[in-house]
Amino acid sequence: MWIADWSRNIAIARQHGHTVEATSYLDSALSGIIDVTLSAQNAAVAAESLGYGITFVGALRNNIDAVIDLLRLPEWTFPVYGLAIGVPDPADPADIKPRYSQNVVVHRNTYTPPTDDDTRDYLDRINTYYRDQELPADWAKNRLAGR
Ligand SMILES: Cc1cc2nc3c(=O)[nH]c(=O)nc-3n(C[C@H](O)[C@H](O)[C@H](O)COP(=O)(O)O)c2cc1C
Numbered sequence: 001m002w003i004a005d006w007s008r009n010i011a012i013a014r015q016h017g018h019t020v021e022a023t024s025y026l027d028s029a030l031s032g033i034i035d036v037t038l039s040a041q042n043a044a045v046a047a048e049s050l051g052y053g054i055t056f057v058g059a060l061r062n063n064i065d066a067v068i069d070l071l072r073l074p075e076w077t078f079p080v081y082g083l084a085i086g087v088p089d090p091a092d093p094a095d096i097k098p099r100y101s102q103n104v105v106v107h108r109n110t111y112t113p114p115t116d117d118d119t120r121d122y123l124d125r126i127n128t129y130y131r132d133q134e135l136p137a138d139w140a141k142n143r144l145a146g147r
């Protein structure tokens with residue numbers, strides 16, 4: 001579990017007699033999330049380098065109160081996601097999920113929106129991936145737009 005955690009710093013600030021206001025700002029939530037994300041990604045790379053497979057599990061936020069209870073999290077913390085680390089089942093190959101091509105996600109100096117061809121290329125590849133995984137293949141309709 002990867003937990004955004006302002007509780008320690010807030011406790012120290014209070015010990016020094018400060019009232020705490022800054023941590024209620026969205027930017028503070030963002031920096032807590034960025035901190036755990038950097039460390040979780042490093043853990044993912046380390047695990048994969050040892051031959052393990054990983055899956056981030058954002059779905060735990062579907063029932064976040066139960067997770068908070070289970071982990072006995074203090075105030076000023078929240079679970080950002082889980083990271084399942086295990087040995088991939090060779091009988092159930094997951095493959096690597098396609099990404100947008102590099103010319104879509106790398107912008108030189110200013111933002112360049114994807115062309116229709118870029119989008120079509122991605123839709124072709126992602127739909128093939130879902131079909132191979134025996135999931136509903138229309139990614140845009142069933143996953144992106146629906147959600
Ligand atoms: C923040 C985050 C949360 C995710 N949550 C879930 C999840 O709850 N359940 C799930 O099956 N995959 C989830 N995923 C997707 C997988 O962890 C994984 O990133 C995706 O299947 C692509 O894997 P690949 O890079 O090995 O192809 C999440 C990914 C991210 C980045």
